[in-house]
Amino acid sequence: MGHIKLTNVAKSFGNVDVLHGIDLEIGDGEFVVFVGPSGCGKSTLLRIIAGLEKPTGGELAIDGAVVNNVPAADRGLAMVFQSYALYPHMSVRQNLAFGLENTRMPKPEIRERIAEAARMLEIEPYLDRRPGQLSGGQRQRVAIGRAIVRRPVAFLLDEPLSNLDAELRGSTRAELAALHARLSATMIYVTHDQIEAMTLADRIVVLRAGRIEQVGTPLELYNAPANRFVAGFIGSPH
């Protein structure tokens, strides 16, 4: 579970073409990072996978089923945003429970999932606080926790660390890598930070102006960048 396939996916806003014929297959449990300069279409591509944006062309399949017309909530995915998007008037516990309470999930199951996510992310001491009483790093963990409790087949993360200071970004990055190993779920991660891309990714997708320039492992891109743009972006001397 968590296999994602894009075939000739395109997106235009009005007469502005933002994504052109994207072909990409992401394996179950893979950690894939989308990189590229600001405005190249990373977030739009992620939002199309999430179901928050409709493609204007092409096909998107999850675990073999075409989902172009499947609503976001029914895709089995969870999205984590840069801005946390936590509810300020709710406790951490309520924030974690929010997405589960309008399903038919029994209360004990909800409690168990919250406890497990809180343990995993070491946010147990903060469960009864509100987001405003937490540091940026703690808030970002809550945002990740809100995704974990849903047990998605894939996590979609849009620059989740870019609001954190450099030191915290480093430690949270390491925690994310450990979390991926534990959850063995597919992760699609958007960043414009080449260090994040190189350290986290099984494979990197380099985007430029709505097209894929190259897909490969960090080592492949470093050793054999397809062109100067990729080399420059990856920091490869080749």
Ligand code: ADP
């Ligand atoms: P990135 O995440 O790589 O910085 P985005 O996917 O956010 O890039 O944006 C890609 C392009 O699409 C940009 O030119 C942006 O202005 C445009 N765009 C994104 N969302 C919309 C929208 N809702 N309406 C019009 N244009 C948009």
Ligand code: MG
């Ligand atoms: Mg973006």
